[in-house]
Amino acid sequence: xxxDKHPILSEHFERLKxxxxxxxxxxxxxxxxxxNQKLFRMLKHSLGVIEAVYLQNSDNFSLSxxxxxxxxxxxxxELGYTYTGQPELMNMAAKFMIMKAKKPMEKATGNIKKDxxxxxxx
Amino acid sequence: MTKxxxxxxxxxxxxxPRKARRRRRPNLEDYGQLNMFDQLPDTPIVSLPxxxxxxxxxxxxxxxxxxxxxxxxxxxxxxDQSVEDAYCNLGILKSSQGDLSKAIDYLTLxxxxxxxxxxxxxNLGNVYSDLGNLxxxxxxxxxxxxxxxxxxxxxxxLGLVLISLKRYQEAIQSINKFxxxxxxxxHQTANELIKTLNAIAK
Numbered sequence: 001x002x003x004d005k006h007p008i009l010s011e012h013f014e015r016l017k018x019x020x021x022x023x024x025x026x027x028x029x030x031x032x033x034x035x036n037q038k039l040f041r042m043l044k045h046s047l048g049v050i051e052a053v054y055l056q057n058s059d060n061f062s063l064s065x066x067x068x069x070x071x072x073x074x075x076x077x078e079l080g081y082t083y084t085g086q087p088e089l090m091n092m093a094a095k096f097m098i099m100k101a102k103k104p105m106e107k108a109t110g111n112i113k114k115d116x117x118x119x120x121x122x
Numbered sequence: 123m124t125k126x127x128x129x130x131x132x133x134x135x136x137x138x139p140r141k142a143r144r145r146r147r148p149n150l151e152d153y154g155q156l157n158m159f160d161q162l163p164d165t166p167i168v169s170l171p172x173x174x175x176x177x178x179x180x181x182x183x184x185x186x187x188x189x190x191x192x193x194x195x196x197x198x199x200x201x202d203q204s205v206e207d208a209y210c211n212l213g214i215l216k217s218s219q220g221d222l223s224k225a226i227d228y229l230t231l232x233x234x235x236x237x238x239x240x241x242x243x244x245n246l247g248n249v250y251s252d253l254g255n256l257x258x259x260x261x262x263x264x265x266x267x268x269x270x271x272x273x274x275x276x277x278x279x280l281g282l283v284l285i286s287l288k289r290y291q292e293a294i295q296s297i298n299k300f301x302x303x304x305x306x307x308x309h310q311t312a313n314e315l316i317k318t319l320n321a322i323a324k
Contacts, residue, residue: 062254063252063253063254092254094286095254095256095286096254098282098285098286099251099252099256099282099283099286101282102248102251102278102279102282103275103278103279104248105214105217105244105245105248106241106244106245106273106275107181107184107210107211107214107241108204108206108207108210108211108232108239108241108242109181109207110177110178110181110203110204110207
């Protein structure tokens with residue numbers, strides 16, 4: 001049986017751990033990370049990939065894709081995570097969502113409508 | 123002795139129904155006439171529109187969501203019936219199918235026929251805003267308001283474009299104009315929007 005810890009040093013580090021738990025927590029991050037935190041980290045990484053694709057060629061990014069991106073960030077906020085998102089993409093999504101509230105297209109009704117309009121004008 | 127001679131008696135012919143028989147058609151050329159009906163010309167059989175014109179039929183089908191409306195709009199164009207309106211409505215159909223480039227094609231063909239077609243300008247505004255080209259959308263909505271100043275929806279959509287472009291004061295003016303022209307049932311959302319815009323613009 002080997003004694004790999006010095007008793008005095010070990011005691012000293014235990015005291016330090018008690019005094020600064022946050023600093024020591026970083027060393028054991030991987031072990032302490034919960035499943036949700038791991039998923040959040042993976043999601044942040046994926047969002048970063050999307051942002052990189054957008055920054056490389058924004059023309060390929062349709063408005064509906066930007067809206068999907070913003071929806072993910074909104075859901076993250078609802079779940080209590082903080083992720084600001086790429087400002088340009090968020091702005092693009094906001095514009096798209098505003099324009100979704102627009103009034104629908106108007107059909108042309110041929111001569112029927114034009115005749116009515118003439119009567120109204122008189 | 124006399125001989126009785128039997129008088130031949132023909133049984134009476136029974137009068138009754140008479141079947142119609144297929145008669146051989148006379149060859150008109152035997153009578154010196156030109157026979158025009160032996161061979162039918164190769165013409166397609168087209169079902170005539172019920173509503174009076176191909177355009178009206180297309181519009182009726184379009185209103186009921188029938189996919190064959192597109193075919194009738196194309197027939198209307200072919201037969202020179204409300205051509206510009208048919209192009210305009212084809213543009214709407216294509217837009218609803220998600221084919222925005224074809225929608226622009228039809229709507230601009232409509233404007234080629236009539237550059238002051240207000241529905242085409244308004245609809246082009248909608249297509250360009252779907253594509254995210256808000257500057258072009260703004261131009262078409264503005265043209266639509268100039269051609270048909272009493273149509274409220276152009277002002278509403280123009281207002282939304284101006285919000286997206288962060289031109290809040292102009293957006294307020296445009297949505298106020300919509301409230302002025304639209305029926306009261308549509309005022310609530312617009313008034314709430316104006317309140318929010320006033321808060322942002324301050």
